[in-house]
Amino acid sequence: MKTKVAIVGANGYSGEELCALLCRHAGVEIVAVSSRTHAGKPVGEVLPRLSGTPAIAGLSFCDSKIDVLLASGAEFFFLALPHGLASEFALPLIKAGKRVIDLSADFRLRDASIYEEFYGEAHPAAETLGEAVYGIPELHREAIAKAKIVASAGCYPTSIVLPLVPLLAAELIEPDSIAVSSASGVSGAGRKADVSLLYAECNESLRAYGLPKHRHLSEIEQELGAAAKRPVVITFVPHLAPMTRGIHSTIFAQLAPGVQFAQVEEALAAAYADEPFVRFRGALPDTKNVNGTNFCDIAARYDDRARRLILLSAEDNLVKGAAGQAVQNFNLMAGFDETTALL
Amino acid sequence: MKTKVAIVGANGYSGEELCALLCRHAGVEIVAVSSRTHAGKPVGEVLPRLSGTPAIAGLSFCDSKIDVLLASGAEFFFLALPHGLASEFALPLIKAGKRVIDLSADFRLRDASIYEEFYGEAHPAAETLGEAVYGIPELHREAIAKAKIVASAGCYPTSIVLPLVPLLAAELIEPDSIAVSSASGVSGAGRKADVSLLYAECNESLRAYGLPKHRHLSEIEQELGAAAKRPVVITFVPHLAPMTRGIHSTIFAQLAPGVQFAQVEEALAAAYADEPFVRFRGALPDTKNVNGTNFCDIAARYDDRARRLILLSAEDNLVKGAAGQAVQNFNLMAGFDETTALL
Amino acid sequence: MKTKVAIVGANGYSGEELCALLCRHAGVEIVAVSSRTHAGKPVGEVLPRLSGTPAIAGLSFCDSKIDVLLASGAEFFFLALPHGLASEFALPLIKAGKRVIDLSADFRLRDASIYEEFYGEAHPAAETLGEAVYGIPELHREAIAKAKIVASAGCYPTSIVLPLVPLLAAELIEPDSIAVSSASGVSGAGRKADVSLLYAECNESLRAYGLPKHRHLSEIEQELGAAAKRPVVITFVPHLAPMTRGIHSTIFAQLAPGVQFAQVEEALAAAYADEPFVRFRGALPDTKNVNGTNFCDIAARYDDRARRLILLSAEDNLVKGAAGQAVQNFNLMAGFDETTALL
C-alpha cells in the first residue's frame, strides 16, 4: 500500500524536480499534481521531460484548490508555491489532518517580526509558526519526523548553514566574523518571464544582486543563532552565475581564540560522518559533482597568512536546496528510509 | 608613419586578443607575430577570427627567436608568454634598445624573494626588476610612459587593486580585514590541453581553486601595501565560472574607526572621475557589460547590519585584465592617446 | 563635419549593437537614440555596456516620435523596430527627405502579397515597396548606395542567400533540391520577457522551431528566385542553440546535371574574392570565429557517396545578420568606405 502524495504548484522548477524525484519513489503514489494555470492538462504535456514516465501516466494537473486537493486522498502535500500563498494552503490542509512539506519561506522563521522585516509584509499566519519545523534533516531530524508542517529549507541557507552550524555550536569560530559569497544557477530565480533572466542576459554574465539584505539572511541567521546560542549577524552576497543549476558558497570566518584549524576539520568530520547526504571531503566542492544529486559537498581550508578560515560548499539548488531536501524530509515524516528515491 | 610593433606568443588567448586590438589601432603597424609552434603559418589560419582583417593580411607567424624578432624592425614588443620565459625575451630586447610590454608575471614584483616564494623558483632576472613598472595606468601612469619594461598587471589583481587602492591610500578601511572572492571565465586558464578545462568539465560547474595562496596574491599585496604604506595581507579565493570571459570580484572589508560609508563613495568617485576605463557607478557590476571592453566597473555597498563594506568589480580578463591593459600601457609609452583602439 | 544619424528603437539587441558599432564610426555623430519605454534616461543607464563611451556621453533616449526624431537633425535613420511598426516611421522620414536603414521585415519583400502570406496581415505600406532596396551589399551594392530606404536583410537569410546565390545564378545546382538546417543563438529572438527564452530553458537545449514555414523563408526565396531567374522553393528548419550569438547554416543541395564540385568552388571563390566581409575558406565555419565581427564565413563540401553538395556558413546574427550589415549599407549610402567601423 503506497503513500499517497500531492504536489501543489508543480510547474515551477522545484515542483518539476519534485515530480521527477517522486516518480522514482517506490513507496509513493502521486495522486494529485496541481497548477492554477495548467489545470486540466496532462502532466507530461506541461512537463515534457516526464512524459511517458509510468508514475504520472494518465495524470492531469488539477486546480490548486483545497477541496480538489483533499479529494485526491493524499496524506502528504508538497507545496511548491510562492511565499505568502503557501500558508493559505497549509493551514486548511493541516486542519484536515494532512501533513505538509512546504518549500516556500512561509514557515521557516520562528519569529513573525523577522518575517515582516525581511519580507516587507505581515506574516500571513503568525499563530501557526510554532507548529512548523525547519526542514534541514541534518539539524532537526527528530522534530521533522513528527512535524505536521516541515518548512523545507532554502537553497542558499542549506549551503551556508550546514558548514557553519557544527563550528558555531562548538564555539570554534567568531560569530561576528562571518562573510559569505555565494553563486547560484539561474533556475534559483524561478520559471518566470523576466528579461533579466533571459539566456542572452545571463550567459557570459556573473553579477551580485540583492545586496545587502537578501531575504534568505533571515533563516540563515536564525539557524546560526540557534547553534551559537546567541544572535549571529553575517554579511551575505549572492551572485547569479551562468549555469542552470547549482549553488556554491564560499564562507570567510575567523577562528575563535586558541582554536586550531584541525579542530575545525574534526568537528565537521564528526558532524557529518554518518550523514548520507553531506560529503565533507578533501577535494574542493564543484557544483557539477552535486547537480542532479541530493548531496551537499563541504570543504575547509585555512589561510594561515591572513589567519582566516575558508569554508566551501556546493549543492544542487533544486535538489538538496529544494525538492530533494523536501523528499528527504518527507521520508522522515512518512517513515521511509531517509534516502529513498534520493540515491 | 606608423609605430611598428611585434607580438611574441600570439596564439594564446591574450595574444590573440592583442592582435585583434592592435589591428584596430590606427597608429600601429604589426610587423611581426611569433609563435614557436605555428611559425610559417598565416596569422589568419592560426587565428581564424582575424582572417581577412587587412592589418594582418599577408602576415605569417615568425619564429619566437630574438634575432628574427629584431629583424622585423619593431620598436615595441608585446610578450604574451608563460612566466619564466618572458624575461628571456625581454632582456635582450631591452639591451637592443627596444621597449617591452610584458603580459607575464616576470616583472610584476619588485622583490625577487616574493617571486621565489610564490612561483617556487628563483627569479630569472632579478637584477632587472628595478627597470620595470607595474602596468596599471590608473596607478602608475607617469612611470609607465617612460618605462622600458611595463609589467602589464594580471587579471585578478586589476579587479582587486583598483577598488581597494584609493581606500587604503586614504586609510578608510582596515588593511587586515580584506577578504576577496573572485570568479573568472575559463579563458583565464589559457589555451592548453587540460582535461579540467574541457567544455564538459567546466559547463554547469563553479568551483574554487588555488587555495589559499594563489600566485596573483603576490602582486595584489604588493600594490595594496604600497597604497597603505604598510604590509597588507589578504585572503583571496579565486573560482572558475562557466563562462569564456570575465572576472568578477567581491571584496569584504571593514571601515576604519570613525569612517562613514559616504567617505568610501567619495574617495572612489574622486579617484576615478577622470579615468576613461574605470566606471564607478551605482549599478552592480556584471561581467557581460565589460566583456569585449577595456572597462573595469566598480560599485560599493555597505552592510550596516554587519558593519561591513562590500566592494564589487568586473572586467574582461582578456582585455582590461590582459591585452587591453597592455595596449593602454603601450599607448602611454608610445605617446598615443591612452584610449586609442580601446573605445 | 560628421554625418548625423539616429537610432530608433535602440534598446533591443540589434539596436544596442548598432549603438556600439556607430560609437566607433569616425565619420558619424549619433544625435538621437530613441525608445518608447526608456525616453529620458541616459543611454549609458539603459545600455550599461556603453556607459562611459565618449560617443554617447551626455546623450539620453528621446521618445520614438517623428517630430522629436526629425528635430535631432539626423540625416540617416536606423530603424530597429518590430515589423509593422517600422513602416510607420520610415514613410514620414522619407517624405521629410531623410534616408532610412530599416532592420525590420517591412521593406524586404517586393511583393506585398508574399508579405501578407507570411506575416498574416496586409502590408502596412504596400505602395512604397518599390522604393526600398534589399540590404545585402554583396548582392545589391549599387542600388543600396542610391536608395532612400534600405531593408537590411535578416539574419537567417544572409547566411543562406550568400552561399546559394552565386550557384543558382550560374545554374550549378538544382533549385528544387535545397534543404537548410540553421541554428541561431538566443539573442535572435529579441530582448523580450518570454519564459521559453529564459536561461534555464535554453541552456543544454537544442530544438527546432517555426516549422515548416518560418517568416524568413519569404525573403530567402525572393533572393534565391531572383538569382535563379525562376521561382525557388526550399525547406528551411531553424533551430535555437544554447548560445547568445551566432547563426550557422548547413545547406544540402544537388548539383545540376554535368556539374563538377570544382565549379562550385570556383564560383564561390570568384563571387567573394574581393568582398571584404565574406570569407570563402577551406576551413569549416564556426560561429565563434565570426561573433563580434561583420564576417560571413562560407565553406563547401561534396558528399560523393550520396552525390550531394553541402554548403556551410556562419555569421554573427547581430552583426552581419543585423547591425553590422545595417552599418555596411549605411556606409554605402553615405559614401563612406564600406568597411568603416566594421574592421
Add this chain to the structure above:
Amino acid sequence: MKTKVAIVGANGYSGEELCALLCRHAGVEIVAVSSRTHAGKPVGEVLPRLSGTPAIAGLSFCDSKIDVLLASGAEFFFLALPHGLASEFALPLIKAGKRVIDLSADFRLRDASIYEEFYGEAHPAAETLGEAVYGIPELHREAIAKAKIVASAGCYPTSIVLPLVPLLAAELIEPDSIAVSSASGVSGAGRKADVSLLYAECNESLRAYGLPKHRHLSEIEQELGAAAKRPVVITFVPHLAPMTRGIHSTIFAQLAPGVQFAQVEEALAAAYADEPFVRFRGALPDTKNVNGTNFCDIAARYDDRARRLILLSAEDNLVKGAAGQAVQNFNLMAGFDETTALL
C-alpha cells in the same frame, strides 16, 4: 541474489554514466570498475559525483586486465573502451563464458570490410562479428536477449535510425533522398585533453565537423539498409553544439510516390506505441527534455510547399546514446524488466 557486473574503462563519460545508472539498479551488484590510469583509486575519488553512493562504497578501480576482471566474479561486462581496444577484452571474456555489452564500435558492423573502410584499419576480430547483435532494443530485442555480445549502438545512429527504420521498412520514403543534420553536446567527443574541446573553444561555438564521411555513417547505413532491404546511402552532417549533453537530429527525406504524410505519422505511432523509451509526440523534440533520461523523442512534420518530410529526434548522447541503452540491453540479456534503473 544480485547479478554481478563489471565496467571496463569507467573513467570516460559513458563509463561514468554507466556507473551512475548501475548504482541505481536494484538487481545488480557492481563488483569491478576498471581503468588503466586510475587502478587502485577509490571510485568516489576518480568520479567525485558518485562519492558517497552506497553501491560503490569501498570499491576501488582495478586494473583493466582480463584475469583481474574475471576474478571479480562478474557475469556481465560493460566495455566502455575506445574502438579497437574493446575487442581485445570482449573475446577472452566470451571464451570464459561471460556476456558482454560493448559500447564501442568494434562489433556494430556485420561486414568487416565496411569497418576497414570507415575506421581505416583491419577489423581486430572479424571472425566474431557474427556473434554480436546490434544493440538497439527497439529493433533487435529478441536477438539481444540471447546474445553473447551486444554492440550497444552509437549516439548519432540511435537518433537517426529510430525515426527512419519504420518508414523505410514500410517503403514510405525514398531511400536516396535522406540528408541528416545532427548536433551533439561536447561530451560526445569524450574526456580527452584536446584543445578543440576546451570550454573557451566550444562556448558560443557551433560548427560542423567530420565531413562528409563520419564513422557513424557505417552503422547508420547498415541498419537503414536492413530496414529498406536494399543499400541505403545518406548524407550526414554532424555538428558540435555548446552544451554538455544531448543529440538533436533533423532529417530531410522525400515521401515515396503516392504516400501521404498521415501514413508517416501512423507508421511511427504504431512502431513506438508500446516502446517505453521512444516518445513519438506532437511537440518538437528538445534536448533538455531528454537529458538525464533514456528517452528518444521523435516528431515528424511535412513541408508541403517543398514536398519534403522533416523528421526530428532528440536523445541524451550519454544515456539513450550510450550508457542507458547499454543498461537497457543488459536488462534484456539478464532477464530484468527492460526499464529497470532507467525510469
